[in-house]
Amino acid sequence: MYVAVKGGEKAIDNAHAWLGEMRRGDLDVAELSIAQIRNQLGLAVDRVMAEGSLYDPDLAALAIKQSRGDLIEAIFLVRAYRTTLPRFGAGQPIKTGDMACMRRISATFKDAPGGQVLGPTFDYTHRLLDFKLAAEGVTDEAEKAEAIMNEAKPHITSFLNQEGLIQSEPSCDEAPSDLTREPLELPASRALRLQALTRGDEGFVLGMGYSTQRGYGRNHAFVGELRIGDVAVELDIPELGFAVEIADIEVSECETVNQFAGSKTEPPQFTRGYGLVFGQSERKAISMALVDRALRWKELGEDNPGTPAQDEEFVLYHCDNIQATGFVEHIKLPHYVDFQAELELVRTLRKEATEANALREAAE
């Protein structure tokens, strides 16, 4: 006697209750607060804001708590929330030249106006586990040159610009289309590509950027400048007739300087790749700049031998981790109807193959 499996609804409710219990973990251990996550897991919060395309550290911290630290799940929570928010207007382009830099380095000039500012970096730390951290908190105050941090620093590439050595980017007043409001159609403008990359999966963009360095679409890059700090966001208020500052946000910006031998129409000069990411994420900003530069092959009249990083359709269709994780994981959903169809087909084909073999053997 067979009774079909019922009770999916109850099972789902119970599974979710168990998930909640697992999230909280051992009740003898103090519960994490949103403020703790926001302050002490700041780089995780930054990644969730960047790939969630929503600058809100508290919501990102909440998402990290809710997702038990699964950052892609947290990004998903933020995205699903973001999509329901009304649009009040579009901000003015942020002025990264006016940034209050906590970090600003150049790999192309030993020194430049504004100086090299290391800032809070993992670079040059020895990656040795610090067992002191396991025992008690460390509260060393750092000495900071606040005055230097707060003065505006010109973009390094502007010095190359003075000599005409670096390609100048065409300026454009046209509002770029919004990837989250219009379907992606190819070929995409550079603005749209950059939108996709800045919210693209850090691991994917890193891998693509790395591949260009290893020869799949090589465009030897120097980090012309990498800067991290706060910039003001300004919004035009139609009723007032001028723009007002509505927020400060922290961003990481990377401009690469790439060799370019020149083409039929352009003299030899340097070209740029550009990366801009919410929060502190220089790995992502550098990777993004490498991939941006690789995707510009057509506009610069370069060859494309078919490398993945130069392939706009490949990069843009696969860089979004929310799309990717959903589709990859959906194969765990029931597929027994399709599988049944395949089962019957394979049985038929096998039966025919066995019969044909038997006939052949009989004939031999």
Added chain:
Amino acid sequence: MNTEYNFAYLDEQTKRMIRRALLKGVAIPGYQVPFASREMPMPYGWGTGGVQVSAACLVPDDTLKVIDQGADDTTNAVSIRKFFEKTAGVEVTEETAEATVIQTRHRIPERDLTENQILVYQVPIPEPLRFLEPRETETRKMHALEEYGLMHVKLYEDIARHGHIATSYAYPVKIEGRYVMDPSPIPKFDNPKMEMAALQLFGAGREQRIYAVPPYTKVVSLDFEDHPFERGGAQQACGLCDAQDAYLDEVIMDDAGTRMFVCSDTDFCRERREAGHIGEMGMPITEDAA
């Protein structure tokens, strides 16, 4: 009903955008209309396209049915039905005949649908040519030029190699003599049912495409004159309700591998058992068994 969100979750602007895409889809049957798919609170690949289409179609006095693999009680169907109960507060039902909007994954109900019903399909990969040509830029061109030679070559190669067209689900169809369309991963057994009285809408969220088959539109499964399309039929009757011509799931009963075949359409099976049809392994339906 949850009132923190708009009726059926999506804001009215988004619904309007989706309805525009739907109207275009109905006007050009089988053509894939790009639309600005939103991030939904369930993952891509889990029916976000279908959910957005349903959300754009639902009105407060609709009755919704959701099935996955033909069944109302599969986990994802339960989850989507709950979502609309919570955000739209519409009536839900498991009875095919009662529903005005039916969202489905991988099946068409066995019972004939009527002009008063809308069937919404969840579509993973809307492009029937995708596995022959991975580039969207190329496949759009192929559709525009009605260049379907590649598909026929693929079907021909299947016949040359296996003696059959080796596609058992998501079997490509031609709509009203123009667009080749992916019917979503329904078994090819369901293909002939696509010429129906109800409006059929297809939503692919991750791939940002919507398409439609209006009522009574001609839907032809691709084939050759000397190798006509075969629907393939049930090899046996349903073990519970004795249906002779329904699509069946194979259930493994014990460690010895004993098999049983039951209707994949759970509502159809229930209705038949209630009407007194009893299969080899079934028993009369009673209140507490339901």
